[in-house]
Amino acid sequence: QQPVQSPQAVILREGEDAVINCSSSKALYSVHWYRQKHGEAPVFLMILLKGGEQKGHDKISASFNEKKQQSSLYLTASQLSYSGTYFCGTEWGGGFKTIFGAGTRLFVKA
Amino acid sequence: NAGVTQTPKFQVLKTGQSMTLQCAQDMNHNSMYWYRQDPGMGLRLIYYSASEGTTDKGEVPNGYNVSRLNKREFSLRLESAAPSQTSVYFCASSEGRFNQPQHFGDGTRLSIL
Numbered sequence: 001q002q003p004v005q006s007p008q009a010v011i012l013r014e015g016e017d018a019v020i021n022c023s024s025s026k027a028l029y030s031v032h033w034y035r036q037k038h039g040e041a042p043v044f045l046m047i048l049l050k051g052g053e054q055k056g057h058d059k060i061s062a063s064f065n066e067k068k069q070q071s072s073l074y075l076t077a078s079q080l081s082y083s084g085t086y087f088c089g090t091e092w093g094g095g096f097k098t099i100f101g102a103g104t105r106l107f108v109k110a
Numbered sequence: 111n112a113g114v115t116q117t118p119k120f121q122v123l124k125t126g127q128s129m130t131l132q133c134a135q136d137m138n139h140n141s142m143y144w145y146r147q148d149p150g151m152g153l154r155l156i157y158y159s160a161s162e163g164t165t166d167k168g169e170v171p172n173g174y175n176v177s178r179l180n181k182r183e184f185s186l187r188l189e190s191a192a193p194s195q196t197s198v199y200f201c202a203s204s205e206g207r208f209n210q211p212q213h214f215g216d217g218t219r220l221s222i223l
Contacts, residue, residue, distance in 0.1 A: 041215060043214070044212060047210075049209055087153065097166075098155070100145075100155075101152055
């Protein structure tokens with residue numbers, strides 16, 4: 001049931017781009033994305049709903065392909081503040097709950 | 111505006127002791143959740159409450175109980191703590207049931223010896 005995230009970790013230089021993928025074996029209603037900095041609580045980034053929409057948030061955007069049951073998070077021109085662990089959370093027909101992936105660690109260096 | 115408040119922030123227990131983790135939100139949210147976070151495992155749902163008066167099991171409910179005391183408060187109880195329950199526990203809330211962003215508390219770091 002847990003969605004699979006890839007890659008598990010990525011190291012970037014400031015200004016580089018990254019893509020984080022999230023895939024599920026279940027038919028999804030929506031996908032959530034959160035970022036967690038070390039020692040802190042996860043912080044909501046965006047939700048993508050069934051319908052294949054793409055959303056943007058500053059230089060971070062995401063897409064949702066419901067046919068493939070996949071979502072991708074795009075980080076453009078990365079900044080040092082983008083460092084952290086990114087989690088996707090998926091909602092499917094199992095009730096009022098979100099199941100999270102294991103996370104992708106992103107480290108941006110100067 | 112405090113958001114989601116968890117107490118305590120840190121706790122050390124001995125095996126077999128009981129403990130209640132408290133969570134309160136001031137955003138008038140209907141749904142509340144308890145997660146545990148272990149290294150490399152992401153966030154795993156323990157229990158959730160879709161609305162006041164209801165609670166349901168999540169992915170890893172064994173060894174835990176919950177109480178949705180009122181709309182604001184959702185507590186998590188460990189009746190007989192075990193070392194395997196050493197973890198960081200997060201409480202979260204959301205406005206509604208589906209497709210709503212979750213707001214997390216700062217977490218409780220629990221160690222069981």
